[in-house]
Amino acid sequence: MPSAKSGGFGGGFFAVYVPSPVDLEFKFEEMAKPAYDLPLPDPIDWEDAFPVVMSQAAILFDLEKRGALKVCKSAADLRATLGSGKLAAIFHIEGAEAIDAELNTLEVLYQAGLRSLGPVWSRSTIFGHGVPFRYPSTPDIGAGLTDHGLRLVKRCDELGIMVDLSHLNEAGFWDVARHSSKPLVATHSNAHAICPHSRNLTDKQLAAIRESDGMVGLNFAVAFLRDDGRMLADVPLEQMLRHLDHLIEHLGEDRVGLGSDYDGAVVPEELTSCAGLPKLRHAMAKHGYDDALIAKLCHENWLRVLEKTWGA
Numbered sequence: 001m002p003s004a005k006s007g008g009f010g011g012g013f014f015a016v017y018v019p020s021p022v023d024l025e026f027k028f029e030e031m032a033k034p035a036y037d038l039p040l041p042d043p044i045d046w047e048d049a050f051p052v053v054m055s056q057a058a059i060l061f062d063l064e065k066r067g068a069l070k071v072c073k074s075a076a077d078l079r080a081t082l083g084s085g086k087l088a089a090i091f092h093i094e095g096a097e098a099i100d101a102e103l104n105t106l107e108v109l110y111q112a113g114l115r116s117l118g119p120v121w122s123r124s125t126i127f128g129h130g131v132p133f134r135y136p137s138t139p140d141i142g143a144g145l146t147d148h149g150l151r152l153v154k155r156c157d158e159l160g161i162m163v164d165l166s167h168l169n170e171a172g173f174w175d176v177a178r179h180s181s182k183p184l185v186a187t188h189s190n191a192h193a194i195c196p197h198s199r200n201l202t203d204k205q206l207a208a209i210r211e212s213d214g215m216v217g218l219n220f221a222v223a224f225l226r227d228d229g230r231m232l233a234d235v236p237l238e239q240m241l242r243h244l245d246h247l248i249e250h251l252g253e254d255r256v257g258l259g260s261d262y263d264g265a266v267v268p269e270e271l272t273s274c275a276g277l278p279k280l281r282h283a284m285a286k287h288g289y290d291d292a293l294i295a296k297l298c299h300e301n302w303l304r305v306l307e308k309t310w311g312a
Contacts, residue, residue: 003273011078011088014091032231035135041123046105095118119149126148128175129141129171131167131169139199184214186209194246195227210251215251220268234268
């Protein structure tokens with residue numbers, strides 16, 4: 001909270017995430033190498049994932065009770081909360097392991113405030129397949145959404161839950177593009193043309209996102225920013241601006257924002273917490289972005305696309 005206040009952080013996607021038993025030290029050592037291909041973690045059963053999601057969601061709602069944030073269920077909630085002194089929190093789940101095949105859990109989570117969902121993290125679910133931590137690589141890795149996944153996308157569209165394309169492989173991306181009536185959104189992804197990592201989006205994918213009037217949030221994770229794909233934190237802010245320039249060129253000024261991935265990744269040394277965000281805004285201004293564009297990138301574009309997805 002102190003970092004958020006000092007950095008002018010107004011809110012964002014608060015991700016509920018079920019961790020895999022991964023040796024992080026080994027993972028980061030491997031990802032510091034010039035090339036790597038980490039195996040996908042094993043799938044997690046619903047019975048194991050569900051209590052983790054419930055416990056993490058309870059933390060979010062406890063923070064709301066304490067007055068630290070507001071769980072926003074509409075674009076109107078977001079607009080009213082920004083600048084109020086409370087963080088505007090979007091209840092997001094990264095990886096749908098806690099949702100059953102019949103989608104009963106989805107209905108209950110929606111009533112609790114869920115408004116954004118990634119069908120996968122970097123492991124398979126009953127709904128689809130993620131991409132491994134692999135460099136160099138394209139995101140075209142394996143099959144796309146399952147029949148359960150197609151039903152999940154349809155029901156999310158009906159309810160007004162944003163489907164997050166970050167972490168989906170390319171086949172899954174195109175399945176969502178074919179079957180969803182909503183804007184295509186990747187909350188935390190970067191440009192594959194600059195960093196050829198499996199997690200990043202190709203120019204063809206960016207064109208589809210633009211056509212749907214969706215958007216992409218810039219990922220701060222260094223392995224997806226650096227040209228060499230290495231998990232090393234000595235990344236200048238200018239490298240982030242290279243990705244922003246590319247995204248703006250291919251998506252337009254109204255379809256690019258910030259995605260961060262705080263508390264989930266190694267980030268550039270100057271941005272190790274929300275308190276560093278003014279440095280990024282200053283770098284944008286120095287780079288030639290005017291106040292109107294910076295406002296779009298920092299919050300206005302997210303409000304626009306969420307209003308289109310959720311309604312007012």
